[in-house]
Amino acid sequence: MELTKIVCPKCQHKNTNKIFKQVTVDHLEKILNQSLFKFKCRQCGYEALLDYSLQYQDDDKKIVIYYVTNPEELNEVMDLLEDETVICETKGYICRVVCSQEDLIEKINIFNSGRDDRIIEIIKVFFYKQIQNEFQVDAIRYKDNEIQFYYQGFKQGSIPFEDSLYEQVSKQYPNLKQDVRIDFDWAVEAIL
Numbered sequence: 258m259e260l261t262k263i264v265c266p267k268c269q270h271k272n273t274n275k276i277f278k279q280v281t282v283d284h285l286e287k288i289l290n291q292s293l294f295k296f297k298c299r300q301c302g303y304e305a306l307l308d309y310s311l312q313y314q315d316d317d318k319k320i321v322i323y324y325v326t327n328p329e330e331l332n333e334v335m336d337l338l339e340d341e342t343v344i345c346e347t348k349g350y351i352c353r354v355v356c357s358q359e360d361l362i363e364k365i366n367i368f369n370s371g372r373d374d375r376i377i378e379i380i381k382v383f384f385y386k387q388i389q390n391e392f393q394v395d396a397i398r399y400k401d402n403e404i405q406f407y408y409q410g411f412k413q414g415s416i417p418f419e420d421s422l423y424e425q426v427s428k429q430y431p432n433l434k435q436d437v438r439i440d441f442d443w444a445v446e447a448i449l
């Protein structure tokens with residue numbers, strides 16, 4: 258945990274805020290409901306979501322997720338992941354790098370439901386292809402055992418997640434490579 262000074266944009270009060278650079282499953286709820294990133298001014302009560310990079314580690318599931326907020330840091334983390342010491346430290350761990358709080362939450366949800374994010378991303382691509390003519394899709398997310406999609410800025414739809422489809426795709430792609438960036442673009446390439 259670090260302490261940081263935040264000047265309230267509404268009343269200019271100087272707040273001291275806790276920020277967490279290294280988090281574990283102890284912080285799980287606060288990440289999932291984003292309260293970890295919440296700022297509340299002690300003087301006027303103004304609330305806002307902060308954004309800062311952090312590292313999430315789950316030693317039981319052997320997962321490390323680096324959340325980075327800007328391109329510079331993304332390069333630093335990508336370099337770091339090629340460092341021999343870090344490779345040894347994270348040996349046997351699944352390593353991922355994500356660039357938004359939504360992606361971080363989605364990754365944790367996927368791993369906590371015992372699923373492979375590579376298979377989920379491929380299913381999302383298949384699903385996108387099915388609905389792309391009907392909807393102008395902004396994003397597709399795995400959440401609460403559903404595939405949810407967002408279109409035309411604010412509208413939302415969903416379909417139940419099918420275990421049979423998950424099994425089928427897992428069998429269809431048994432030799433997927435590991436990568437630190439597993440996202441929609443990765444999946445589009447992977448199924449070419």
Ligand SMILES: [Zn+2]
Pocket residue numbers: 265266267268269270298299300301302303
């Ligand atoms: Zn304030």
